């Protein structure tokens with residue numbers, strides 16, 4: 001049975017680049033008001049409560065996470081965007097602000113993060 005009163009929930013960690021991707025998509029697509037957003041700051045009681053709520057559903061909790069339908073939890077930013085895109089009738093690849101973030105700052109941050117990991121690994125092996 002479908003619950004038509006259910007509003008999807010997204011759990012977003014402050015300053016997380018993956019969470020920002022989802023937030024930006026929701027804002028630019030016009031879906032933000034259709035979704036309940038649970039924001040939290042790392043290290044707070046709010047985070048503890050969200051971790052406790054999500055941990056029965058995952059081996060390892062990560063953010064962003066969404067409850068797309070009652071009991072259907074997803075923890076992958078691209079999967080969350082892919083679920084909402086058809087509901088908004090939008091192709092994420094054609095959304096100017098979203099695309100600029102994903103291909104620009106986000107992509108650069110991922111590249112630098114990987115490079116940093118490799119440098120740390122090389123330094124600790126030396």
Ligand SMILES: N[C@@H](CCC(=O)N[C@@H](CS)C(=O)NCC(=O)O)C(=O)O
Nearest residue numbers: 016017018062063064075076077078
């Ligand atoms: N592949 C995931 C990556 C998400 C990710 O690595 N999130 C980090 C935060 S930036 C995380 O949840 N780390 C564990 C934690 O914060 O508890 C996605 O795109 O959603």
